[in-house]
Amino acid sequence: MLPRPYRTEARMAPLAEPFSLRVADAELADLRDRIARARLPDQAPEPPWTYGTDVDYLRDLLGHWRDGFDWRAQEAALNAFPQFRAPLHDIDLHFLHVTGEGPSPMPLLLSHGWPGSVFEFLDLIPRLTQPSRFGGEAADAFTVVAPSLPGYGLSFRPGQPRFGIEAIADCLADLMTEVLGYRRFAAQGGDWGGFVASRLGAAHAEKMIGIHLNLLAVRRDPTMVASPTEEERRYLGELTEFLREETGYQWIQGTRPQTLAFGLNDSPAGLAAWIVEKFRAWTDNDGTPDSALDRDRMLANISLYWFTGCIGASFHPYHARMHGPWPIPATVYVPMGYCQFPKEILRPPRSLAARTYTDMADIRWWWTIAAAPAAL
Template sequence: MSTPVPFTLSVPDSALADLRARLALTRFPDQVFEPWEMGSDLGFMQRLTAYWRDGFDWRAAEARLNALPQFRVRLDGFDQHFIRVEGQGPSPVPLLLVHGWPGSVLEFLDIIPRLTDPGRFGGDPADAVTVIAPSLPGYTLSFQPGQARFGVEEMAGTLARLMTEVLGYDRFAAQGGDWGSFVTSRIAYEHPDRMIGLHLNMVPIRRDPTLAETATAEERAYAEALTVFLKEETGYQWIQGTRPLTLAYGLTDSPAGLAAWIIEKFQRWADCGGDPLSVFSMDQLLANVSLYWFTGSIGSSFHPYHARMHRPWPIPDGGPITVPTGYAAFPTEIVRPPRSLAARTYRDIRRWTVMERGGHFAAMEQPEALAREILAFLRPLRA
């Protein structure tokens, strides 16, 4: 087994110059509809592109990431990147913290210190956890051109090995949203003896076509909302899941195209009232897009969608998952199943909290609230 080696991100100056040159040559489409009605808004994209070219400081974003201990380790045929921050408390629990698409480990910059050093934020040092936050295999800093493509099953296997074989944890907790919720749930399914607890801010359960026959009012409302989501919000899944390479040509070549593809999801899925800048700064949005751009990983990041469309559901037979589970239900999460349906898969739900504000990118949108919820869930599970 390989030994992790320290990692520092340093994008070459030539790559920054190339990005600015491409942005200066951006060709914009016309727009005849209302802002955001048919996708990323033209006026917003023009402002964002101009700022990306002339105002955004990538070196500041890079330095903020490099302020955290980062490592790479050769694992399953590629160099797996991860952040590891020791908990500042008497007995920190190891916590695997997993992002999704179109996010990255940059989502966790504000929540990591709240998890690893709660005493600094007015909490109890006894709640501290040690955070291990990997870049998903095939995503950003865990991507190298030509490497094998991984679906949820392979990602779960790699990250389980990272925690147990590489880092030597006998037992650990895990937290995830988006693909991170699938990956951590798969680990819980395959390795329940290794898991202290599983915390989610998105619950991945299969759609049940027979639900209407016995559904409660709450379950019917969820089914109706899911139907709308599948009709109106999943176009990206179909192209990423069926012809990912065709899309990757444009997004790997055009930084403005990449930004439009990614930032539209932040606008649609965050609890932002339609204005992403009411929740995120331009710098936060562009740091995430830039990380995809500089690593050239957008095409590889599509693969879990292709695997999902061409394989069985990644939690076989819908579970059961017996690991103690907690859920933070943010109001604008893209899918929000009721507890009665979640309990069919997650058989030991210990905590189910309806959150006041926040959406799909909870760690970025509401880092304090999510950190507090994760630590409260883990508190009674500590040995």
């Protein structure tokens, strides 16, 4: 257990207001009508998913989205947690703030990525805030703060400023310290959330207890090692393949985000196809994302992008990344833990991670999972 000085009581700033999500019935009806009018492309004469999202899969998913999916149930699941909005850095930042059990729960910031949202965390939060319900100890509880990243979901409104990783990290640091009153806190992230947590460790180290990652912010250069070890050679091969076959979305989102946003903001079929292809590519599934993700929770995530109209703004970290410096310019000098899942996008070896996350001694915990864990 960490010493008590690391753990503080929160003080909610007066400007933070309780929030509850309620999408208008007219918007639900409009979504169903648009899905019913969707004009799908033909299926190319190759195996499914060869060129992107499979047409038959998407047709079935759209049918469920239109006729079987219960948005109100997903909305209620989100609203079961305490939510707030606070004016911060010229936007209204949305966040969940769930107090943990026990005498001094550690404040923990959870950051999602793209194309994610706070819906990813709904099954995880009770395990962190109430570990005694799941066979753990109350003394190990966290108080969870899970924001919608600036520009994403409920932290978006039309015309607001766009945020890159550096600006997101600064905004979330102020959420934790200025709005919620935590002197120090921990952070967990994957995807862009991993970059946010790493940036917090580099730029706001004095505020951090430590960071935990499931995606490492390691530079993506296949020539970074002159004489690679066998493990490093394996990773550099994976990286070369990733850069060749899996980065098309990054180039369009990073160079022409506005143009892409027209189609995805107007067509639920287009939005679902764009996002579902990533859920399939980035999860440990048997060929369709449904085997790794609950279909309704996946549609809740896509629906949140649709109802908030945030897809264009959500691309901005890619544009900022392509047109600015690497967002983790300094060494990360805070305690770090890492969990490597078998189907993670990229899996750098510890020797390369140590170039960013200080040295071997300061990577406090490194866990490699050989197979997909059981569902929560």
